[in-house]
Amino acid sequence: MEAPDFSADLYREITEFAEGTPSWLHTVAEVGTDAGLLLFAALFVVGWWRARIGDARAMALALAAPFAVVAAYLVSEVSKTFIEEERPCRAVQGAVHIAACPAPGDWSFPSNHATIAAASAAVIVVAWRAMAPLVLPMAALMAFSRVFVGVHYPHDVAAGFVLGVVVAPLVVVALVVALRPLVESMRGFPLCGTVLGPPSAAAGGAPESGAERPVMPGAGPGRAAGGGSAGRVNEASVTMPDVMGGVTRRDPLP
Structure with a gap:
């Protein structure tokens, strides 16, 4: 697959601008993508911990979130093998890039990093809406950084971002349907209750039967x-x- 001309031109402009920025910013851009993924992983752990005192649906969302991200990544990775778009750091004549160009056969479209970042942000928002102002801009910045360091075209990261925010929420909602009754039943067991939360943690439970007036x-x-x-x-x-x-x-x- 050949990259669109508009995307190649925009790639040149961004990478030429990036080359003129301070060296410390280069380091931040290179390390920032992977560090951002670790931050998302930490947020998944925090979300699971919060869900222990929530209802069964909250815990099902927390458990399904990582699997939904993996599903979005797999869609992205399989797409790469069929589309076979060369990396811009090899395909664009005179391209400048901060990061090392990936090996031949490591295709460019769509961006896996952008897909994972967007998918992580999307499922966190589904389970914990208050985090949207933090995670969505962070995912967008992580996606842009892949163009900034010179390893992706702009349309690569745009496609990866859209793929992540569409596929991951659909998968997580489908998984919750299956996981919710399982969580409800397993919360009654002592060991599982430690991981999933106690049965009494269900939010908004009905008043006890037999309550007196x-x-x-x-x-x-x-x-x-x-x-x-x-x-x-x-x-x-x-x-x-x-x-x-x-x-x-x-x-x-x-």
Whole structure:
């Protein structure tokens, strides 16, 4: 596959600009992509830890997120083998590049780094929306850095970014359907509860069954507290003294 002319021209402009920037920025750009992926991995761990006190769906999202990223990466990697676009650091005449040019056969389109970064950001946003202002710009910056260091065309990283934000959320939502009931059932086991959170961690649970409603003095079992007959009082409030004490205690007559 031949790169579009507009993308090759933009690649030249970006890499020529990058060459004139300070050497410390070159180092940051080279190291930043991989460091950003490690930061995403750390956020996955934090998301799992938070999900331990959430409901089963939250934990299912946390568990499915890394698998969704891997799925997006596999789509990107398989696409490379069919498209076979040469790296711009070899294909563009007179190309300048900060990073070493990958070996022949390591194809350019789409960008795996951009795909992984975008997929990671997308699934984190699905599970933890408050992180969107942090992870989405970070993923975009990581994708741009691949052009900045000279190993990808702009259209490579754009395609990888779109692939990541589309494929990963679809996969994570599909996985949650299967994982949610599994999490709910496994939370009852002691060892699994340590990893997945206790059963009582389900957020927004219903009130305990048998909860009593207060009975005002003089209100009979068939009358409401205000004197009206607005339904029967929970029978537990009448029979609980018998259960707890064995006998019903009667107040002495005056």
